[in-house]
Amino acid sequence: xxxxxxxxxxxxxEKNKKKNNYGNKYQLEVLAEIIVRLQEKxxxxxxxxxxxxxxxxxxxxxxxxVINAKEVIYFTFRFVFFFFxxxxxxxxxxxxxxxxxxxxxxxxxxxxxVPEYIPHMTIEEAENLQLHDFIDHRDEVGRYLYASIVEKLxxxxxxxxxxxxxxxxxxxxxxxxxxxxxxxxxxxARPAHRFINLKxxxxxxINPKMRYPGWVAGEIRRKDKKSGQVQVxxxxxxxxxxxxxxxxxxxxxxxxxxKSGQVQxxxxxxxKQISDPNTKKTTLIYQLHKGHIIxxxxxxxxxxxxxxxxxxxxxxxxxxxxxxxxxxxxxxxIVVHFDGFSRKFDQKLHVVQMKAILREFESKQxxxxxxxxxxxxxxxxxxxxxxxxxxxxxxxxxxxxxGLFDKYISIFEKYKIDDSTLSLLDEQHLKEITELTxxxxxxxxxxxxxxxxxxxxxxxxxxxxxxxxxxxxxxxVCCYEKPVNMVFIPCGHVSMCESxxxxxxxxxxxxxCAKEGTTLKIFKSI
Numbered sequence: 001x002x003x004x005x006x007x008x009x010x011x012x013x014e015k016n017k018k019k020n021n022y023g024n025k026y027q028l029e030v031l032a033e034i035i036v037r038l039q040e041k042x043x044x045x046x047x048x049x050x051x052x053x054x055x056x057x058x059x060x061x062x063x064x065x066v067i068n069a070k071e072v073i074y075f076t077f078r079f080v081f082f083f084f085x086x087x088x089x090x091x092x093x094x095x096x097x098x099x100x101x102x103x104x105x106x107x108x109x110x111x112x113x114v115p116e117y118i119p120h121m122t123i124e125e126a127e128n129l130q131l132h133d134f135i136d137h138r139d140e141v142g143r144y145l146y147a148s149i150v151e152k153l154x155x156x157x158x159x160x161x162x163x164x165x166x167x168x169x170x171x172x173x174x175x176x177x178x179x180x181x182x183x184x185x186x187x188x189a190r191p192a193h194r195f196i197n198l199k200x201x202x203x204x205x206i207n208p209k210m211r212y213p214g215w216v217a218g219e220i221r222r223k224d225k226k227s228g229q230v231q232v233x234x235x236x237x238x239x240x241x242x243x244x245x246x247x248x249x250x251x252x253x254x255x256x257x258x259k260s261g262q263v264q265x266x267x268x269x270x271x272k273q274i275s276d277p278n279t280k281k282t283t284l285i286y287q288l289h290k291g292h293i294i295x296x297x298x299x300x301x302x303x304x305x306x307x308x309x310x311x312x313x314x315x316x317x318x319x320x321x322x323x324x325x326x327x328x329x330x331x332x333x334i335v336v337h338f339d340g341f342s343r344k345f346d347q348k349l350h351v352v353q354m355k356a357i358l359r360e361f362e363s364k365q366x367x368x369x370x371x372x373x374x375x376x377x378x379x380x381x382x383x384x385x386x387x388x389x390x391x392x393x394x395x396x397x398x399x400x401x402x403g404l405f406d407k408y409i410s411i412f413e414k415y416k417i418d419d420s421t422l423s424l425l426d427e428q429h430l431k432e433i434t435e436l437t438x439x440x441x442x443x444x445x446x447x448x449x450x451x452x453x454x455x456x457x458x459x460x461x462x463x464x465x466x467x468x469x470x471x472x473x474x475x476x477v478c479c480y481e482k483p484v485n486m487v488f489i490p491c492g493h494v495s496m497c498e499s500x501x502x503x504x505x506x507x508x509x510x511x512x513c514a515k516e517g518t519t520l521k522i523f524k525s526i
Contacts, residue, residue, distance in 0.1 A: 117249060136183065136186055155174055159171075217234065446477050
């Protein structure tokens with residue numbers, strides 16, 4: 001026991017020496033005093049005699065207890081701190097290596113182990129669907145959601161999205177929209193096996209088949225927590241559109257610029273054609289990709305244009321030089337707005353690769369060019385306006401004959417209904433014009449029927465050498481069977497036959513303008 005205590009004291013002194021840098025002399029003195037006290041204490045225990053004189057002083061006992069307490073606290077603190085630090089380090093290392101191994105395993109997953117991606121059901125599978133069956137259904141923005149069938153009317157199904165309110169329920173016909181129906185949880189709960197490391201803000205190529213088929217560049221805006229679906233924003237017709245696609249759908253999403261950068265009908269690979277000296281200028285279409293301008297490393301910047309500068313760009317199809325001004329620039333690229341044209345015709349041009357079609361523009365020529373362009377545009381607009389007015393002749397005559405010209409001519413122009421579309425209109429089309437009241441729609445439908453009948457008669461006489469204009473007596477707007485022979489006073493509208501007028505003897509208002517008055521029979525001379 002005594003030897004163990006002495007060894008412990010030596011160990012403690014060595015630790016304090018390294019920590020506090022005490023002198024050797026002081027250490028030996030303390031050690032000698034402790035050994036003497038231990039020997040005296042053991043001697044008393046052996047003899048069994050309580051020698052009060054040989055007992056240490058009370059002050060020495062207090063010092064001994066203090067030393068023992070300090071030792072216990074010091075070693076306990078060091079042990080707890082070391083154990084805690086080592087445990088955290090081990091946990092972090094295990095997590096790091098586990099994540100690395102998992103990521104490497106996912107990236108190196110052989111294609112043969114990836115389950116087949118089936119985008120939708122077959123018609124036969126959809127026909128076997130019953131009430132309360134669960135499916136994956138693609139909503140209006142392209143996202144597959146877990147849903148159930150709550151109503152079935154032939155091939156028309158009412159879909160309820162699980163976890164969503166009833167107001168989001170929708171009707172869909174699987175015979176017409178089979179691509180929106182998939183087996184339950186095959187897509188809405190399918191994890192991604194491609195592009196695992198893609199995150200919000202990354203660029204991809206997208207093919208929005210639901211709305212605008214064709215590959216374009218897009219940016220990931222959101223990621224679905226339950227599946228590998230991502231929401232992508234892309235540009236179409238100068239507007240930003242949103243669409244959901246699954247990362248495993250190879251027909252809808254691809255690596256950035258791998259599909260959209262290829263030569264298509266409306267897009268030409270400029271770099272390839274510019275570097276080819278044999279390329280014909282007349283076949284070159286300068287339409288740049290509307291994505292982000294990619295900066296190439298070690299590219300020499302040789303762009304002398306500044307924002308606001310004027311220049312001329314040659315149209316290679318007509319060989320005409322078109323004036324424009326620089327509205328934006330980045331590296332060797334500039335964005336040119338052509339004077340007198342809409343913003344949708346702005347182009348991104350590379351000043352080095354397209355140097356041959358760019359030239360400086362003198363300021364004194366600007367006013368003359370703009371004046372000529374504006375005069376030409378004015379003549380074209382006047383010509384178009386005249387043609388537009390000529391295309392409403394028959395429609396205006398018809399509306400005036402039934403007293404609806406002032407009320408509805410602007411509405412028909414709004415719906416782009418003119419003389420060329422009158423022969424194609426029917427009652428269903430008229431119902432879509434919500435501004436038409438029921439009574440006015442009936443009046444116009446009767447006139448339209450009469451007009452279309454006259455067109456058919458003209459068409460039947462096309463084989464004759466001489467086609468005379470058909471003069472047909474207007475029919476009654478009520479029965480549409482007998483010719484009109486009653487005039488309403490004081491408005492003067494001739495719109496009813498005698499029999500229909502007698503049936504309306506209790507009503508003294510005109511069927512055309514609703515003014516009060518009286519009807520008189522008219523006689524025509526032969």
